[in-house]
Amino acid sequence: MDTVFDYEDIQLVPAKCIVDSRAECDTSVTLGKHTFKLPVVPANMQTIIDASLAQKLAANGYFYIMHRFHPETREQFIRDMHEQQLIASISVGVKEDEYAFVEDLAAKNVVPDYITIDIAHGHSNAVIAMIQHIKKHLPESFVIAGNVGTPEAVRELENAGADATKVGIGPGKVCITKIKTGFGTGGWQLAALRWCAKAAQKPIIADGGIRTHGDIAKSVRFGASMVMIGSLFAGHDESPGETVEVDGVLMKEYFGSASEFQKGERKNVEGKKMYMPYKGKIIDTLIEMEQDLQSSISYAGGRDLEAIRKVDYVVVKNSIFNGDRY
């Protein structure tokens, strides 16, 4: 691999505008059998999504992935979403119980539209076996497998039957994998995405490290079909994390899925907790993301996300804030 870089090191180069208004630019994306308003999905984490937010997102045309941390509620969740004619998108792990869960869903003909295999180190026989198990019992479900950080892993999971792969080992805001293990794509996530995308034959979801709305356009430029985001979605009214007041300022908790707060014990901890400033309603953030992405498309000289995939870029180390931070 040649030089590595991250989101803050890249700027996309503008091309001649062909629209009269940014409102003409279409940010929609198709993943599997469905089309969504934005190429963005809130992280499948307990402080980011719950059933109520999932319902709201799906009803308004956004993609979502429900987390897997209340496993006993998943079947009813799928039934509830389908009763409302909404997509059902769940997560699974790879432990023994999950095999029985998939078989049970198949036996009852309760078929999720999307199933995400949510594991820290996705380039593993455990994930390959789970992909094959889902494809055998629930062939109509769209399978997203991850997380990975190399082209070899993308190819292997695709060959096992994954319909999309999720790229990002350790770039997350509440991630401490890189500190605890020395491994990951933290600090070079965008270059890792490009590396993986060159090998991919199916959609890639870039996961972790998005800090600004412009990073969504950069992810699309470097090969992502969709972008998974945790921290930017934390802190909203609808975010399930606990709300606290610190020095008179409202904050909401955001913790890692491999943190002691999720696990309930200090074993193989690779995540931490932080408090994010309260941000108001999530729909306002989604609308702002859409407007910013429409603007990105206009700077790319096109009318839809495809235009962004072709733009030139420059690598200017740490250039994005011109030396300033918010």
Ligand SMILES: NC(=O)C1=CN([C@@H]2O[C@H](COP(=O)(O)OP(=O)(O)OC[C@H]3O[C@@H](n4cnc5c(N)ncnc54)[C@H](OP(=O)(O)O)[C@@H]3O)[C@@H](O)[C@H]2O)C=CC1
């Ligand atoms: N995207 C990222 O960078 C990361 C994300 N996470 C998130 O944290 C959550 C917990 O992840 P995870 O621990 O995988 O899930 P689980 O705790 O469900 O573990 C899944 C299974 O994989 C095994 N396992 C986990 N990590 C490894 C490894 N490095 N090598 C071999 N076996 C392993 C576990 O066994 P055992 O526990 O006995 O090893 C267990 O049997 C997930 O939601 C994941 O997305 C966590 C770290 C990094």
Ligand SMILES: Nc1nc2c(ncn2[C@@H]2O[C@H](COP(=O)(O)O)[C@@H](O)[C@H]2O)c(=O)[nH]1
């Ligand atoms: N290393 C860890 N990564 C984690 C953990 N919990 C979640 N995650 C990953 O982070 C992203 C969200 O990243 P953000 O930068 O947008 O906040 C999420 O989708 C997971 O892939 C964890 O405990 N450890």
